[in-house]
Amino acid sequence: MDCPTDTRLLLVEDSKVNQRFAQALLEDLGFKVVIAQHGADAIEFLLDTANEAPIELVLMDCEMPVMNGYEATKSIRQGKAGDDYKQIPIIAMTASGTLGDEKICFTAGMNDHLSKPISTQKLRLKLERYLVNAEVNVACEKRVPISQSVPTDSVHSPLTWDRESALHRLNHSDEYMVMILKTFLDSLPPQIDHLEKALNSNELETVRMEFHSLKGVAGNISAMALMKQASDMERLVKAKQLTTVNEQWPQFLQELEQLKSVLLAYISEVSE
Numbered sequence: 001m002d003c004p005t006d007t008r009l010l011l012v013e014d015s016k017v018n019q020r021f022a023q024a025l026l027e028d029l030g031f032k033v034v035i036a037q038h039g040a041d042a043i044e045f046l047l048d049t050a051n052e053a054p055i056e057l058v059l060m061d062c063e064m065p066v067m068n069g070y071e072a073t074k075s076i077r078q079g080k081a082g083d084d085y086k087q088i089p090i091i092a093m094t095a096s097g098t099l100g101d102e103k104i105c106f107t108a109g110m111n112d113h114l115s116k117p118i119s120t121q122k123l124r125l126k127l128e129r130y131l132v133n134a135e136v137n138v139a140c141e142k143r144v145p146i147s148q149s150v151p152t153d154s155v156h157s158p159l160t161w162d163r164e165s166a167l168h169r170l171n172h173s174d175e176y177m178v179m180i181l182k183t184f185l186d187s188l189p190p191q192i193d194h195l196e197k198a199l200n201s202n203e204l205e206t207v208r209m210e211f212h213s214l215k216g217v218a219g220n221i222s223a224m225a226l227m228k229q230a231s232d233m234e235r236l237v238k239a240k241q242l243t244t245v246n247e248q249w250p251q252f253l254q255e256l257e258q259l260k261s262v263l264l265a266y267i268s269e270v271s272e
Contacts, residue, residue, distance in 0.1 A: 007030075007031055007032060007053075007056055007131075008031070008032045008033075008034055008053050008054070008055050008056060009026060009031050009032070009033055009034070009055065009056060009057050009058070009059060010034050010035075010036060010042060010045065010046070010055045010057070010058045010059070011023060011026070011033055011034065011035050011036070011059045012035075012036045012037075012038070012039060012041070012042040012058060012059065012060045012061055012064070012069065012072065013035065013036075013037075013059075013061040013064075013093070014037055014038055014061065014064040014065060014213075015061075015187075015213055015216065015217055016183050016187055017180060017183050017184045017187060017217045017220065017221065018061070018093075018116075018216060018217055018220055019035055020179060020180045020183050021118065021170075021180050021220045021221070022059065022093075022118060022123075023035065024170060024173070024176045024179075024180065025118065025119075025120050025123050025169075025170070026059075026123070028120065028170075028171060028173075028176075029120070029123070029124060029127070032053075034055065037064075037066075038064040038065055038066040038067050038068075038072075039060075039064060039066065039067030039068060039069060039071055039072025039073075039075070040066050040067040040072070041066070042058065042060070042072055042076075042081070043067075043072060043075055043076065043080055043081045046076070046081035046082060046085050047081055047082055054084070055085070055088065056088075056089075056131060057088065057089045057090075057091065057127065057130055057131060058076075058088055058089070058090045058091070059091050059093055059114070060072065060073060060090050060091065060092055060093065060110065061092075061093050061094075061216075062092055062093070062094045062101075062104075062105070063094075063095075063209060063212055063213070065209075069092060069093075069108075069110075070104065070105075070108040071108075073090050073092075073108045073109045073110050074108055074109055076088065076090065076109070077109040089111045089112075089130035089131075090109070090110045090111055091110065091111060091112045091113070091114050091126055091130070092105040092108075092110045092112065092113045092114065093114050093115075093116060093118065094113065094114075094115055094116065094216075095115070095116050095212055095213075095215045095216030095219060095231075101113065101115075111130060112126055112129065112130070114126055116216045116219040116220050117165075117169065117219035117220045117221075117222060118169070118220060119168075119169040120169060120170070120171060158224035158225040158227070158228045159222075159224045159225060160223065160224075160225050160226075160255070160258055160259050160262050161221070161222060161223050161224075161259060161262045161263060161266075162222040162223075162224055163222070163266065165222040166221055166222035169222075174270040177266075177270075178267050178270060178271065180220075180221060181221065181263050181266070181267060182267065184217060184221060184263070185260060185263060185264070188256065188260070191210065191213070191214070192253075192256070194206075194210065195207060195210040195211070195214075196249075198210065199242075199245065199246070199249070202242065204237055204240065204242075207237050207245075208234055208237040208238060211230045211231075211233045211234040211237060212230075212234050214226065214230040215227055215230035215231050215234060218230055223259050225255055225258075225259070226255055226256065226259055229248075229251070229252050229255055230252075232248075233245055233248065233252060236248075
């Protein structure tokens with residue numbers, strides 16, 4: 001039994017890599033996925049769905065340009081996306097899963113919280129809680145086997161790329177993995193250029209958001225060392241320790257280069 005063909009979910013996410021990753025997981029569960037680039041885009045889309053199959057649930061990234069997930073959720077709850085969507089289930093997606101993050105999400109009006117990296121199993125469990133249609137639940141249940149979790153860190157230090165963990169969360173699909181990694185590699189040059197320019201001009205909030213974005217993306221593709229470094233850099237920026245950030249910048253770029261080499265080797269291997 002497949003999910004009903006008109007079961008549509010709205011994914012609100014500005015990162016192309018995270019879009020591809022979440023879309024792959026959701027489509028593998030049998031859902032139709034509509035993507036919005038930011039909160040304002042999401043509200044506009046919801047307002048325009050009067051003559052289409054309704055959106056059943058929103059997966060909302062929290063930190064986005066134009067309008068972040070918190071503001072978008074508050075607007076939806078106030079009816080600015082239409083009365084029909086005032087109570088729509090909204091699940092937050094964040095690059096960290098602290099109690100503080102969860103409290104902010106709930107205060108904004110979100111129903112639940114899903115921390116990156118996202119796995120099929122974690123996602124399915126969240127969706128089952130809010131999509132009460134039995135057909136949807138059965139379909140999702142049958143597509144994703146319950147299995148033991150895969151460790152993502154080595155004993156001594158984070159892995160450059162935890163290939164097994166990444167593939168495990170994509171149901172071992174090399175095709176999906178290659179598509180996502182190519183998107184990631186293509187997105188890196190402009191993102192790093194933007195980050196470096198913001199760093200040189202002391203644009204703290206831009207720098208913080210870029211490191212935050214990289215942390216989330218790295219988590220989703222299981223680039224564990226990069227995720228840790230991006231998290232550390234974000235924390236330093238929040239503390240306004242720019243001297244330390246600049247000192248660690250060459251090491252950050254070195255880790256990126258190492259990661260790129262590993263990912264390109266994998267793409268070459270499975271594309272032969």
